[in-house]
Amino acid sequence: MKKIQLFIFAILLSSTSVFAQSDATKKADKHFAKFQFVDAIEAYNKLIEKGEGNAYIYSRLAEANYNIFSTVESEKWYAKAIEAGASEPEMLFKYSEMLKANGKYEASNVQMDKFASMRPADDRAVMYKANPEYLSKILDKGKKFNVQSLDLNSNMSDFGGTLQDGKLYITSSRNASRKNYGWNEEPFLDIYEYTVAEDGSYQAENLLDGKINTKYHEGIVSFTPDGKTMFFSRESFFENIYEKDSVSNTKYSVLHLFKAKKGSNGFSEVEALPINSQNYSIKNPTISQDGSIIYFASDMPGGFGKFDIYKATLDANGNVGTPVNMGQKVNTEGQEMFPYVSSNNTLYFSSTGHLGLGGMDVFYTKEIDGKLAPIRNVGIPINSNGDDFAFRMNEETGEGFVSSNREGGKGSDDIYAIKKLQPLCDVLIVGTVLDEKTGKPVSGALTTLVDANGNVLASKPANTDGKVEYIVECDTPTELKVTMEGYESNKVAVKGSNEEEVAVTVNLKPIEEIITPEQVVLNPIYFDFDKSNITARAAFELDNLVQVMNKYPDMVIQATSHTDFRGSKQYNQGLSERRAQTTIQYVISKGIDASRISASGRGETEPAVDCKPCTDQEHELNRRSQFFITSGGPKK
Template sequence: MKNLKTLLFITLMSSLCLTAQNNDTKKADKQFARFEFVKASESYSKLIEKGKADAYVYGQLAECYYNIFNTVEAEKWYAKALESTSDPEMIYKYSEMLKANGKYDESNKQMEKFASMRPSDDRATAFRKNPNYLPKILEQGKKFNVQNADFNSEQSDFGGTVNNGKLYIASSRNDNRKTYGWNQEPFLDIFSLSKNSDGSYQAATLMNDKINTRYHEGLVSFSPDGETMYFSRESYFEKDFEKDSISKVRYSQLYLFKATKLGSDWDTVESLSINSENYSVKNPSVSTDGKTMYFASDMPGGYGNFDIYKAPIKEDGTLGEPQNLGQKVNTEGQEMFPYISSNGTLYFSSNGHLGLGGMDVFYTKEIDGKMAPIRNVGIPINSNGDDFAFTIDEEAEEGFVSSNRDGGKGSDDVYAFKKLQPLCDVLVLATVLDDKTREPIEGASVGLVDAEGNKVATKSTNADGIAEFIIECEENVELEVAMEDYDSKKVSVSGTSEEELAVQISLDPIEKLIVEDKIELQPIYFDFDKSNITAQAAFELDKLVQIMNKYPELVVKATSHTDVRGTASYNNLLSERRAKSTVQYVISKGIDEARISAEGKGESELKVNCGGNCTEEQHQENRRSEFIIISGGPQQE
């Protein structure tokens, strides 16, 4: 973003409000505190030329370049500063600059350092969980065709909100505005553009002075009827600002305003009730039904510098209590530029989630009151620069994203895109039914197990017998379904690229497992030469526990069998250990030890008598447990 939006939409971070370290740096520090990063970088550079540099000067120079997104120079000076300091946040930013410059291996080394210093930081946790995330993002394929828009200027242009056939952007192309010291560009205004029949756009039109002031204005969003516009503006206009006693710099917040359509223009601008002189609110996005506004804020109680929030829009047009979207969406970094699309997908930009460098666009969706896993939109929407202000018409499958990537016309450009393929997420609709009545079962537990056997989520079915999960495309998973008085089931779900996948699971009564004098579970297999209970074995043994809880008079003997590998005496001992571990598992679930006994059979009762030519599958069939009813149960009552 050339970090112009770090002022506008990250807002004057308090960490930049530095006092002079000494007389040598006084001038540069004052320029830095005023966010005049171009001038400050020149002043710090002169100190280096004069031999008056130390880790502080190198770090400040790196910060200047970081804030105007000169990644090459920022990388250079962070590296120099880190020769004599080990500040974790500086290491993180150094990693980001390396990544932005395509030095992924070196970036990961710095992330390892950062993670070791701040192991509980969200960014460190995410990296440790998935250190090889970059190839996955780069290899997932191009889902969009992205083109630089023809209306970009040599200044900063970003946004892309469509309302009643017009496109609205924020731009610093208005040369009549004063330049701002951050990057020597004019203050931002809101412009509208009309589209020609050939798809090109007419010249940008500056909105009226009720909307644009001599201060910064930013992104816009509209009510569903198009009669109300919400937008960001600096609080200077409201005469709300603080003045630093040392640097004499005035610090403003970002506020949200709304304007009402009057004829063909906009009027009656009002400040929203959630504005506060103590924090910023910005980047509005109104839901399709007009009932909810999403926005970014650094209000107290968040997880990072800026977080994504939502607030209800009341019938009188005022906003209700803001709600933080939680730690799954928000990190200790920056989350900004939310956009809620017509199908309920939330897109936003972040430098806290794992990405390609700078800010990347991510997406998620709210299901059953919870946010689905956060996904990186991938290339070419994302680059190793800052990518932000993503909007999309889900029906037309086209939209806009802004970026300061290489090859643009200005410091930030708007890019038009066309969606080529579905984003690779699949909504799994698991419906659980009673096999006999075909009625839905409410309250059944449905677990989602990934390809590595990890249970990643568990949900209860609703009144319609449905539990919903979001998985990645082409991902093979398994559903584990359990319900009291029913036989639990596992169902494999093959990977697909479809947007939705319906899976129906029918459950039988638990009594169906009782056949004559045995309880017939799926085979309880053990690994070769092992006697510990595996996750697969536990799933089956829980059925035995359920039956024994339902029939308290039931007494069972567990027998364990081995394959033919090993001596007979060794196999007898091994099967005895397996039988005992099986019994111990059942007892650990609350079953009286007097109701279940164990017996090891060794290799004396093979299920597959294959001699010395057994396949691994046949060996596994022979490594099993069986459950014999001694007394009690429905068959004996």
């Protein structure tokens, strides 16, 4: 069962609408419109057997199989639909998902490239183009959890896993007395309760009574910290709220949130939340550890994708405030669902929009300094090629649950017990920016955190105490770069290997200290071996020269570029001239008038160290640039 789509009753799939329906497809289309995908697949396949296959039928078969997570069949029919002329961007994205779910990562990337070229502004495309090697990065993290299937799983759909007051609560379609749901021909979902025995096993299965469970779908649960109020989702059919399609005569419900009070005889006083609407769904509730915030997923208007994650305040009486979207850092043009906030305020959620291993993956982030840390994939084996969702974990014990439709399970979805083996390791970087001369904090200095390849991870100004905070993954080599008007830019390397706080101090020299009567003295301007293009490291240093020249508008600079002795004299002369020219072009590009800077290449003719043979250090000293002041500058 594909939990990504399970509760999207109000959304009609539209990626195949470009192809016209016909009288021949009416029966199959009616099943499809009613979300009776098993019957729809059978009907469309009969048309194929009669030789009536076309792009429309192939597309419908692909979509129907996609919705029940029949990945091999879905992949096959997406391929045939595209071959027959279907080319909608969303179809290409789903095709890439199915390829990935079947372990065909290279082929998946081919389709993602096509998708990205058609929708370059789509945040899924942007993330993919920015991280083309994302799969290896996820897999290389290694195994941080142990995952074990629970004995209580049935041959139907079982998911969730919420512990409260010695009880385990799950959602399941195992109740054979319920009517089957046409989506996957399994019974409607109910909430079950188990008693946690002394040996940790789950005993005494109990179907919650009719005040909670109805003949319609009920979803996963969450509790206030005192355990006295339970929140859960339920189909709006229960409230006689639905939309009716005039053509297919199909009724479409949405999902609503409810709360129930715990009494001596279980849960009662069931009440719908006032944030519910007949126009959209609200589902997957979770309560913060202090009980002050409720998080949930919704497709309400104004979001970024199909389903987004929202939060709202929750007072002591259970009153819910106005929903607030968690923002574009969390939410994408795909689907974000199943939020969970742990005791250390880490937000875990599942998504199809962020870069993952296939289907829906579990991701996490944490709020710090009023902003969310980068979204990161939890990795294997929590995530698989299938849908992985409903993540819950006790941060103190490292134990919890995740649900998945991965291969090897008993039913269409199964619940897995998890145990954290290694930290989902985060390092809190606390940087302090100081004036090197006075020792006072430099408020407003722009700090930028970059990775080993020079890619910007985040940027923010230092506060009034000269401090900034960043969260990065453990064992991630980074540099904290700091710039400030009136100061020489500086940077420090930062790395942490455990969940810890790493404190670094970045001292800034007043810009005048790099000016001598003859030169502006910069740190070495590095070029890649045998290259003349400006690198990120070189640009960082040249920006100091630009700042000096902006401060002293009459200053004129003569730049010289030197090489080491490796290579012929003629080649080195040409190389140094190319480097000199790209250097002044960079400075000019920053707004400095071309008349104020000139450059010449000196090759190997003016070595700082006259050495033959030379050590690597001596070669580096010879491979330098210098910036001579020919006129202007500070008054003496």
